[in-house]
Amino acid sequence: MLLPTNSKSFSLLYNIILGIETSCDETGVAIYDRQYAKTHLSCRASTLQSQNDTHAQYGGVVPELASRDHVKYLQQLTQQCLDKANLRFTDIDGFAYTQGPGLAGALLTGASFTRALAYGLKKPCLGIHHMEGHLLSPMISHPDIKPPFLGLLISGGHTLLVLVKKLGQYHVLGQSIDDAIGEAFDKSAKLLGLSYPGGYPLSQLAQQGDAKAYSFSHPMTAKAGKALSPQNRFNFSFSGLKTEVRNTYQKEIIQAKNPAQEHIIKVNIAASFERVVAETLSIKIQSALDYLGNSSDSVLITRLLVAGGVAANHTIRQSLQQLSIKNRLQLFIPEPRLCTDNGEMIAYVGWLRFNHLSLKHSSLSHSHVILPRWNLHDLRPLH
Numbered sequence: 001m002l003l004p005t006n007s008k009s010f011s012l013l014y015n016i017i018l019g020i021e022t023s024c025d026e027t028g029v030a031i032y033d034r035q036y037a038k039t040h041l042s043c044r045a046s047t048l049q050s051q052n053d054t055h056a057q058y059g060g061v062v063p064e065l066a067s068r069d070h071v072k073y074l075q076q077l078t079q080q081c082l083d084k085a086n087l088r089f090t091d092i093d094g095f096a097y098t099q100g101p102g103l104a105g106a107l108l109t110g111a112s113f114t115r116a117l118a119y120g121l122k123k124p125c126l127g128i129h130h131m132e133g134h135l136l137s138p139m140i141s142h143p144d145i146k147p148p149f150l151g152l153l154i155s156g157g158h159t160l161l162v163l164v165k166k167l168g169q170y171h172v173l174g175q176s177i178d179d180a181i182g183e184a185f186d187k188s189a190k191l192l193g194l195s196y197p198g199g200y201p202l203s204q205l206a207q208q209g210d211a212k213a214y215s216f217s218h219p220m221t222a223k224a225g226k227a228l229s230p231q232n233r234f235n236f237s238f239s240g241l242k243t244e245v246r247n248t249y250q251k252e253i254i255q256a257k258n259p260a261q262e263h264i265i266k267v268n269i270a271a272s273f274e275r276v277v278a279e280t281l282s283i284k285i286q287s288a289l290d291y292l293g294n295s296s297d298s299v300l301i302t303r304l305l306v307a308g309g310v311a312a313n314h315t316i317r318q319s320l321q322q323l324s325i326k327n328r329l330q331l332f333i334p335e336p337r338l339c340t341d342n343g344e345m346i347a348y349v350g351w352l353r354f355n356h357l358s359l360k361h362s363s364l365s366h367s368h369v370i371l372p373r374w375n376l377h378d379l380r381p382l383h
């Protein structure tokens with residue numbers, strides 16, 4: 001049985017889970033309380049400290065500074081989260097933290113903090129896969145979602161198209177062979193003079209532009225004009241698009257006669273870039289749906305779950321909405337706040353794993369406290 005709501009064997013032993021996320025540049029803490037979630041379709045409480053200001057001046061995440069910020073804020077964010085939930089440490093049934101993948105130093109801060117808390121309180125502690133957290137985050141507000149479904153994870157570090165036949169069992173259909181989608185947003189935004197992380201400011205700029213002004217190619221699709229090798233059918237590539245943006249910008253900007261013309265070039269490039277990225281995602285998903293529907297072990301996909309920071313993008317959300325209508329898919333994307341890194345997704349997947357994974361198989365006894373390079377394929381299925 002996949003979901004606890006229908007499970008007779010569901011035990012309330014692990015009803016309240018405190019989850020901690022520190023894989024990159026957001027310190028997130030949340031409490032998932034099963035009883036509360038049943039009626040509110042959300043976590044009971046959460047706190048978040050973004051490090052955007054710390055890293056903005058360097059144009060990207062500085063790992064050492066990220067670790068220091070996590071250490072600085074973990075304790076107070078955890079206490080604030082408990083206060084918001086009106087709970088004490090002793091009310092927590094189990095602790096969960098992001099075990100990987102991510103920055104080693106950043107992961108270590110969350111792992112040591114959470115494991116020390118759990119040890120001191122004599123409570124169990126589980127390491128959670130960051131990408132599983134993102135992938136299942138739409139289920140926090142839609143707990144009835146059941147596999148099979150297609151998952152699209154689009155973030156600063158990852159671009160993954162995943163077939164989920166069973167919770168905890170992930171078949172990666174495609175991924176980026178170079179820059180992650182968020183990286184392409186951030187690098188293109190930097191080129192246009194925007195602050196880091198550039199995804200949101202670029203999307204704001206794009207709103208003023210003409211999305212058809214520039215015809216950038218759709219990377220790694222038949223539309224790009226090159227024959228597509230079978231292994232790249234569902235893979236993504238964004239570094240070429242970023243270069244196309246740079247070349248176009250450099251060529252156009254020298255012809256601009258005044259700041260107003262410069263502005264028009266920038267907004268048009270931003271809008272065209274965003275359109276091409278959104279269309280490319282749709283082309284890839286469509287091709288995966290066609291493949292899955294027609295392959296020998298065909299799977300009927302009726303749901304699409306989208307998560308990760310880039311899923312906050314309005315144009316991408318609209319484009320995926322159209323794709324879903326065309327294919328009669330139910331589309332689930334978390335509210336923008338829950339698309340980026342957060343503690344909620346870790347607390348929720350922690351709760352799922354505590355209650356649906358035989359604990360003798362769980363990472364309760366895991367010798368590795370962190371796994372900076374952890375493959376999604378290596379997870380144990382939930383039952």
Ligand code: KG4
Pocket residue numbers: 024154155156157158181182183185186197198199200203308309310311312313314339340341
């Ligand atoms: O999921 P996330 O917080 O971190 C990772 O796990 O990587 O995603 C961060 C990424 C950044 O690249 C950021 O620029 C991008 O998400 N992002 C956006 C938007 N909001 C955040 N990209 C496009 N449009 C947005 N509205």
Ligand code: ZN
Pocket residue numbers: 130134155308309340341
């Ligand atoms: Zn993330």
